[in-house]
Amino acid sequence: MKKLFPILGVLTAILLIYALYQALVVAPTERTMGDVQRIFYYHVPSAWTAFILFFINFGASVFYLIKRNPAADIVALVTAEVGVVFCTVVLITGPIWARPVWGIWWTWDMRLTSTLVLWLIYVSYLFLRRFSSSGETPLLAAALAVLGALCVPFVYFSIWFFRTQHPQPVMGGGGSIDPRMLHVLLINWLAFSCFAFLVCWSRYRLEKLQREVDHAHALESLMDPRGSAR
Amino acid sequence: MRNGYLFAAYAVTWIIHITYLGSIVRRYARLKSEIEQLKK
DSSP states (O other), X not given: OTTHHHHHHHHHHHHHHHHHHIIIIISOOBTTTBGGXXXXXXXXXXXXXXXXXXXXXXXXXXXXXXXXXXXXXXXXXXXXXXXXXXXXXXXXXXXXXXXXXXXXSOOOOHHHHHHHHHHHHHHHHHHHHHHOOSXXXXXXXXXXXXXXXXXXXXXXXXXXXXXXXXXXXXXXXXOOOOHHHHHHHHHHHHHHHHHHHHHHHHHHHHHHHHHHHHHHHHHHHHHOHHHHHO | OHHHHHHHHHHHHXXXXXXXXXXXXXXXXXXXXXXXXXXX
């Protein structure tokens, strides 16, 4: 496993560079928006990756609620954290794309607002995990994650059910896309998914190690109660 | 000027990811020194 990680790391780095080349050079220039439309190849895959991570967080949280499995709790924490990072990318690249195309940085329409609410839910999830010292924290966090996950399909389908400034979805929506653009989009999604997987993996290892160290500290203070009081 | 927006979006994406990766590396280094302390 230790040898596999650097190999996958190098392969993912090559894939990311290839995806960047595809997005900036190979993908055709969109007729009305011009080159600024290429933000699409980072904005959309980041959103899809964030949604997938939040769904894994949901699955792991449900599993934790049923089985009280500590590994599921770590998976839930890790996917929420990495999902928030990807969702932050979506919330920043979106307005950067909107400014030259719509003439505004932000509008309180259903898709944009629900994405912001989704981000706030998972940020509050991470705050809960970071600052609550109760033994019930994983349980409370799992319950919050289950509620938060309900927001994910709402964000995705909001552009189907409400009139919004945001364009129709690429997959399953009314919008159409040039096959060459779709190809570049899928390459970028694959690259970001591999990257997210590796980040989750290293964060999982870190969290596991952190819990082992916390456990060792607890044992140490049990064996030497005066030492812990200092 | 419009390409400035494209550059900004790509740059911000990688700044966010690299900052987060940096935080993981920092936390890992801190944990390693804690483990060394525990071993003593």
